[in-house]
Amino acid sequence: xxxxxxxxxxxxxxxxxxxxxxxxxxxxxxxxxxxxxxxxxxxxxxxxxxxxxxxxxxxxxxxxxxxxxxxxxxxxxxxxxxxxxxxxxxxxxxxxxxxxxxxxxxxxxxxxxxxxxxxxxxxxxxxxxxxxxxxxxxxxxxxxxxxxxxxxxxxxxxxxxxxxxxxxxxxxxxxxxxxxxxxxxxxxxxxxxxxxxxxxxxxxxxxxxxxxxxxxxxxxxxxxxxxxxxxxxxxxxxxxxxxxxxxxxxxxxxxxxxxxxxxxxxxxxxxxxxxxxxxxxxxxxxxxxxxxxxxxxxxxxxxxxxxxxxxxxxxxxxxxxxxxxxxxxxxxxxxxxxxxxxxxxxxxxxxxxxxxxxxxxxxxxxxxxxxxxxxxxxxxxxxxxxxxxxxxxxxxxxxxxxxxxxxxxxxxxxxxxxxxxxxxxxxxxxxxxxxxxxxxxxxxxxxxxxxxxxxxxxxxxxxxxxxxxxxxxxxxxxxxxxxxxxxxxxxxxxxxxxxxxxxxxxxxxxxxxxxxxxxxxxxxxxxxxxxxxxxxxxxxxxxxxxxxxxxxxxxxxxxxxxxxxxxxxxxxxxxxxxxxxxxx
Amino acid sequence: xxxxxxxxxxxxxxxxxxxxxxxxxxxxxxxxxxxxxxxxxxxxxxxxxxxxxxxxxxxxxxxxxxxxxxxxxxxxxxxxxxxxxxxxxxxxxxxxxxxxxxxxxxxxxxxxxxxxxxxxxxxxxxxxxxxxxxxxxxxxxxxxxxxxxxxxxxxxxxxxxxxxxxxxxxxxxxxxxxxxxxxxxxxxxxxxxxxx
Numbered sequence: 001x002x003x004x005x006x007x008x009x010x011x012x013x014x015x016x017x018x019x020x021x022x023x024x025x026x027x028x029x030x031x032x033x034x035x036x037x038x039x040x041x042x043x044x045x046x047x048x049x050x051x052x053x054x055x056x057x058x059x060x061x062x063x064x065x066x067x068x069x070x071x072x073x074x075x076x077x078x079x080x081x082x083x084x085x086x087x088x089x090x091x092x093x094x095x096x097x098x099x100x101x102x103x104x105x106x107x108x109x110x111x112x113x114x115x116x117x118x119x120x121x122x123x124x125x126x127x128x129x130x131x132x133x134x135x136x137x138x139x140x141x142x143x144x145x146x147x148x149x150x151x152x153x154x155x156x157x158x159x160x161x162x163x164x165x166x167x168x169x170x171x172x173x174x175x176x177x178x179x180x181x182x183x184x185x186x187x188x189x190x191x192x193x194x195x196x197x198x199x200x201x202x203x204x205x206x207x208x209x210x211x212x213x214x215x216x217x218x219x220x221x222x223x224x225x226x227x228x229x230x231x232x233x234x235x236x237x238x239x240x241x242x243x244x245x246x247x248x249x250x251x252x253x254x255x256x257x258x259x260x261x262x263x264x265x266x267x268x269x270x271x272x273x274x275x276x277x278x279x280x281x282x283x284x285x286x287x288x289x290x291x292x293x294x295x296x297x298x299x300x301x302x303x304x305x306x307x308x309x310x311x312x313x314x315x316x317x318x319x320x321x322x323x324x325x326x327x328x329x330x331x332x333x334x335x336x337x338x339x340x341x342x343x344x345x346x347x348x349x350x351x352x353x354x355x356x357x358x359x360x361x362x363x364x365x366x367x368x369x370x371x372x373x374x375x376x377x378x379x380x381x382x383x384x385x386x387x388x389x390x391x392x393x394x395x396x397x398x399x400x401x402x403x404x405x406x407x408x409x410x411x412x413x414x415x416x417x418x419x420x421x422x423x424x425x426x427x428x429x430x431x432x433x434x435x436x437x438x439x440x441x442x443x444x445x446x447x448x449x450x451x452x453x454x455x456x457x458x459x460x461x462x463x464x465x466x467x468x469x470x471x472x473x474x475x476x477x478x479x480x481x482x483x484x485x486x487x488x489x490x491x492x493x494x495x496x497x498x499x500x501x502x503x504x505x506x507x508x509x510x511x512x513x514x515x516x517x518x519x520x521x522x523x524x525x526x527x528x529x530x531x532x533x534x535x536x537x538x539x540x541x542x543x544x545x546x547x548x549x550x551x552x553x554x555x556x557x558x559x560x561x562x563x564x565x566x567x568x569x570x571x572x573x574x575x576x577x578x579x580x581x582x583x584x
Numbered sequence: 585x586x587x588x589x590x591x592x593x594x595x596x597x598x599x600x601x602x603x604x605x606x607x608x609x610x611x612x613x614x615x616x617x618x619x620x621x622x623x624x625x626x627x628x629x630x631x632x633x634x635x636x637x638x639x640x641x642x643x644x645x646x647x648x649x650x651x652x653x654x655x656x657x658x659x660x661x662x663x664x665x666x667x668x669x670x671x672x673x674x675x676x677x678x679x680x681x682x683x684x685x686x687x688x689x690x691x692x693x694x695x696x697x698x699x700x701x702x703x704x705x706x707x708x709x710x711x712x713x714x715x716x717x718x719x720x721x722x723x724x725x726x727x728x729x730x731x732x733x734x735x736x737x738x739x740x741x742x743x744x745x746x747x748x749x750x751x752x753x754x755x756x757x758x759x760x761x762x763x764x765x766x767x768x769x770x771x772x773x774x775x776x777x778x779x780x
Contacts, residue, residue: 078654080657080659080660081653081654081655081657081658081659082653082654082660082694082741082742082743083653083654086694086695086696138659138661164659164661164662192661219665273665296662297665297666321666345658345662345666346656346658346666347666349656349658349663349666379656404656404657406656408652408655437657461657463655463657488654489652
């Protein structure tokens with residue numbers, strides 16, 4: 001009987017493997033046998049590194065010599081909420097340096113929550129002749145000078161996307177560095193830039209790049225200029241406006257409306273800072289074909305929102321401020337039957353009193369009317385177990401459910417009880433739930449439900465919840481597919497962590513801040529689990545100066561094959577493992 | 585190695601287990617009271633002791649909560665771009681500079697952002713050079729808090745700082761003789777943020 005694994009020449013296997021794109025499958029292939037490992041490694045073109053410290057750049061380039069596309073994530077998710085102090089790490093430079101040497105044909109770099117400097121951008125521009133895609137999400141550390149290096153040198157650039165990144169805006173002329181002969185732009189997102197870019201350069205760029213599909217402008221682009229830009233790119237599929245407001249002038253309005261009518265392919269709209277409602281009807285011609293609408297910066301009232309959204313019958317994704325109110329959500333439930341994702345953000349997150357009529361009822365309505373709804377992020381000020389139960393029963397197909405009740409530890413407003421049963425219903429009925437964020441008053445009980453039912457749960461975010469270590473124990477011992485766990489301000493301490501220490505090696509990372517994990521427990525974890533980096537973050541000074549029983553401020557534990565990182569700032573201490581203490 | 589918890593649950597049963605990390609005399613780690621500096625979210629801010637710039641012009645009296653760090657969970661980009669919260673203008677003086685300036689703290693996202701503003705306002709008075717060398721910095725940023733005490737900038741989380749800062753002063757280190765002004769943690773980051 002011929003051994004099939006050896007009966008195909010390498011080229012055939014390589015060709016077969018090239019159809020496998022999913023990382024997990026690629027990983028499985030590489031485990032079959034040594035030759036499959038090698039062939040797979042040779043032909044892997046895309047690498048995703050979920051935690052930049054889990055593996056070293058050297059290891060990656062050594063194993064996968066022919067990569068064309070790289071995606072890397074850096075800081076923990078809670079960095080978005082200012083819980084990770086400045087200077088923590090996630091520097092991309094070592095990666096760029098290693099790839100500059102190893103991957104001269106690299107085409108794509110996608111980074112999230114990383115620090116990228118102008119020096120990095122210059123190195124990218126210099127090292128990769130075919131470079132075509134740069135997507136920076138929630139990144140920082142660079143200026144428009146760095147961008148100028150990219151635009152000036154990357155002849156084959158197709159995508160340049162800056163999403164919610166901190167860019168020091170020195171000069172708007174970086175955009176003008178695209179040579180006149182350059183026409184390959186497909187996607188440009190400058191929405192997070194503070195200052196004006198050179199508008200005439202932008203207009204010329206947009207009109208000569210006939211393949212342009214995505215254009216996300218920044219707030220500084222005035223509304224009067226939008227019509228011209230649209231006319232230069234009637235093939236646009238995704239548009240982010242700049243400021244959507246100016247003096248109401250009929251000719252500006254007419255111009256804009258006509259320009260929008262010319263964009264027959266438009267499917268996605270965003271931007272809408274400073275909206276003047278009287279300009280919204282200019283959008284009506286495109287509403288019925290929109291699949292994605294981001295109005296989360298648009299401070300317009302319910303009635304104007306309703307007039308707009310009720311026409312968007314093809315909508316699949318809607319991001320909006322809570323100005324939409326329960327009434328608006330009811331209209332959406334009736335009109336947007338294709339809705340898959342809803343995000344409702346708070347217009348006044350720090351106000352004491354509710355400023356809008358948005359309650360749990362809005363979410364209930366949408367869960368009833370939108371049968372394809374699977375992803376929810378909802379900020380509100382009151383919730384009940386009954387509502388959560390209804391939502392869960394309505395939408396067993398829910399895969400991502402993030403609820404933020406603005407007041408920490410807020411109970412069920414009808415019964416004054418914890419919201420354990422409500423969230424319990426969510427995990428029980430939504431059997432494919434992958435991501436869950438909790439809020440409100442919650443006891444250990446909710447974690448028992450999560451551990452029992454949340455078998456597909458991959459990411460869990462917890463704040464101001466639980467009573468004892470039992471809560472954490474339920475999650476760590478019950479959630480078989482848990483990859484990321486982030487916890488803040490919960491009374492979880494050493495017991496659950498130590499009892500489930502081995503679980504931590506099966507996860508990407510664990511974040512705990514303002515909990516009750518002691519320094520001694522951290523030391524023990526670090527000692528016993530050498531394949532984890534157990535990092536204590538404490539801005540009060542060395543943990544050694546406090547008793548072992550003293551709780552650490554913050555704790556970040558992640559698995560890694562590359563040992564301790566070498567770039568920790570002064571307020572991060574890695575707990576040593578045995579190998580560091582052994583004298584060999 | 586590590587223990588079986590299932591049978592006993594993690595309640596009292598754990599007191600019996602081997603892995604005890606309390607003091608040798610055997611006290612379990614107790615639930616601590618909330619630390620003073622993190623006040624209960626829903627405490628209402630005591631009165632409006634603000635000056636004119638901070639008072640809202642709306643009819644409805646808007647009271648903001650004492651802000652817990654990073655809550656509600658909104659990324660800084662979104663917080664900055666959402667409907668403006670009350671503006672928070674404070675005076676900034678620098679020793680040696682003839683004029684004071686005013687800074688809107690609400691428009692800054694963090695300490696390094698603030699450091700940049702200092703640089704913009706006072707660069708011609710030497711602050712850039714001063715802040716480059718954190719350990720030997722000639723100038724130290726301090727602020728007056730609600731209680732009237734002068735505090736070193738950078739010790740507390742940013743949101744807490746905005747809440748309690750009444751005015752800022754960039755002081756000559758030599759005026760603070762006898763005090764240990766080693767910048768720790770955030771302050772060091774703050775200073776390094778300027779020099780990057």
